[in-house]
Amino acid sequence: MAADSMVQLVSYLTAQQPYAIVGTPESEWVDFKSVPPQGPYDLSTDKGKFELAKDVAAFSNAGGGLLVCGFKAKKKQTELYEVAEKVTPFDKRLVDSTRYKDIIAEYVRPLLKVKFFWYDHPEDDPEVSGHYFVIEVPALPEADRWAVVTRGITDDGQLIKNSWTVPIRNGDTTAFLPQDEVYRLLNDGLRARRGATPAVSVPAADRxxxxxxxxxxxxxxxxxxxxxxxxxxxxxxxxxxxxxxxxxxxxxxxxxxxxxxxxxxxxxxxxxxxxxxxxxxxxxxxxxxxxxxxxxxxxxxxxxxxxxxxxxxxxxxxxxxxxxxxxxxxxxxxxxxxxxxxxxxxxxxxxxxxxxxxxxxxxxxxxxxxxxxxxxxxxxxxxxxxxxxxxxxxxxxxxxxxxxxxxxxxxxxxxxxxxxxxxxxxxxxxxxxxxxxxxxx
Known part of the structure; x- marks a missing residue:
């Protein structure tokens, strides 16, 4: 089986059916994270902090998505994207959600209303036990694009102050907005400011x-x-x-x-x-x-x-x-x-x-x-x-x-x-x- 939407994936987790998610490919709306001893993200390192901020910003720029921690994903020769192939639930003690919030608030602009959820693995499973941690990232409205990580990172995993990056989700991977595109967006914004003030529209969902x-x-x-x-x-x-x-x-x-x-x-x-x-x-x-x-x-x-x-x-x-x-x-x-x-x-x-x-x-x-x-x-x-x-x-x-x-x-x-x-x-x-x-x- 596989989940074909965020709604269905969350429904499987809520119903304690994590094995139904196995086979789901990573995409613009979902990324799977296995859990090493330090947790999904090692926030004791600069690299771990950057990875968390980068993943959150990228999903926000791509229309929102889920970071699902507790599944191992792998790309097979016959598949285009990495696919969730194994459940790896883990102990809640490996995640300090307050620390996660603080890192996102410090390194991502604008501020995003990210939500955190825990889901239980079935207690009657003799093979594995534990929980799944899901970070729900909202879509950034088109008028507020783009979400920016307020740090860069060196090849050896050190944060660079006074630098910034714009992550974008590209299929099952994350890329960065090219410099030429950033330059064009800045100039387009300046030109728009000199023009007429755009009319405020009613959100499409407000029927x-x-x-x-x-x-x-x-x-x-x-x-x-x-x-x-x-x-x-x-x-x-x-x-x-x-x-x-x-x-x-x-x-x-x-x-x-x-x-x-x-x-x-x-x-x-x-x-x-x-x-x-x-x-x-x-x-x-x-x-x-x-x-x-x-x-x-x-x-x-x-x-x-x-x-x-x-x-x-x-x-x-x-x-x-x-x-x-x-x-x-x-x-x-x-x-x-x-x-x-x-x-x-x-x-x-x-x-x-x-x-x-x-x-x-x-x-x-x-x-x-x-x-x-x-x-x-x-x-x-x-x-x-x-x-x-x-x-x-x-x-x-x-x-x-x-x-x-x-x-x-x-x-x-x-x-x-x-x-x-x-x-x-x-x-x-x-x-x-x-x-x-x-x-x-």
Whole structure:
């Protein structure tokens, strides 16, 4: 087997299926690192520091990627690129993530929001044991190109101060931007500065028109709504098999939800997904709905009313405010990513952007949210009002439903001036499905 995208590779690691990654070639989006005794990068040496900074900058310049530590890669005579050929999980003590952050912050410009993740090797494997370390490098926006390493390096591995390099990913290797190209870019930048100021464009992943269309279909133009959106950064045409047997229409009609369609998910007992301009529309009466466009982009809408996000909370509101149920919010968020990460993202070979938009949450009567669980009586908890009626935030899709749900909740909680750790159904950097299930069992 092999992983053909970042989403699929992360999904294999999350499911503790590292052997499914064996056979994956290194490319513009992935590089495999075996682990010597000093760890993936020997940060006690100048060469190790430079290698880490170089690899991070190169992926950022190439549209983002993953540095996957714990696999041995090798190029065979019959293959063009190095291919992951062996799992080599290792002890977490070999990586000091704080040290990694510090090196990247010191040697790479501009500052990049690099993320670090650990994944476990299956405990029942008699051959090897340990963990995998993944460095997730975001794409640098075109307007901010290029990422620069603020040091050069000598042939004997010593850093050179007052020098810099521009690494670029070239297939399964890293090269450096030639001097002639650097000169041209500098001059192009100077000429652009002398010209007119370019107009600011809306990010491609922010599909406001899709939110407006879904809101109109649901007759929720004046209703506070929490939107979820997932958009491929590089769509490749019509989504394959949208209406085919076993395709996305069938998936939406027969959703694999944690509970039945009476619970807080995106299934419906009374309606079926309808064709809509090459895509699909699924409505759920007054609760919300889903819109999938012809290219795979998904928009979900959940009403912030007693019919959905405020379910059973109207008794605990004061001054006309509408309190949001922590349990309902968490379940509907997790169910969205269980559906989209598992069944839509794999259909398009691209990086994806997830987005949440809380619309009209601060309009009177304001939506409120409290830390902790839902109240057992009216005075329990300290509800906080929404601080904006146009809350709009995005992140690169991780492909792991529990982690993407956590990211969504982290942004939603910030709207109310709360930390996501006050949500009782989170655990570390993810939503804990088992904790949710304990609630209704």
């Amino acid at each position: 406001a028109e899709a939110r407006d269309a879904l809101r109109a279909d649901l007759a929720m133009e004046e209703t506070p709504v929490l939107f979820f959106q997932s958009v491929p950064d590089h769509p490749h045409g019509l989504l394959p098999g949208m209406y085919a047997h076993g395709g996305l229409r069938d998936v939406l009609s027969n959703q694999d939800t944690l509970r039945d369609a009476h619970a807080f998910n995106w299934a419906s007992l009374h309606t079926h997904p309808e064709p809509r301009e090459g895509g699909l529309l699924l409505t759920m009466a007054a609760r919300g709905g889903l819109l999938v466009d012809a290219y795979g982009a998904v928009t979900g809408a959940a009403a912030a009313t007693p019919d959905m996000l405020g379910w059973a909370m109207e008794y605990y509101s004061s001054d006309g405010a509408r309190r949001i149920s922590v349990f309902v919010l968490t379940e509907i968020t997790l169910e969205y990513f269980r559906l989209v990460d598992r069944h839509v993202l794999p259909l398009v070979d691209s990086t994806w952007t997830h987005r949440i938009v809380a619309s009209n949450f601060a309009q009177a009567p304001a939506r409120t949210l409290a830390p902790g669980e839902d109240p057992a009586f009216p005075l329990r908890g300290a509800p906080q009002p929404a601080t904006s009626s146009n809350w709009n935030h995005s992140w690169k899709a991780l492909g792991d439903p529990e982690r993407d749900a956590y990211e969504a909740l982290r942004h939603i909680y910030a709207l109310f001036g709360l930390d996501v750790t006050t949500n009782p159904f989170t655990d570390g950097d993810r939503v804990n499905t088992a904790k949710l299930q304990e609630k209704w069992q």
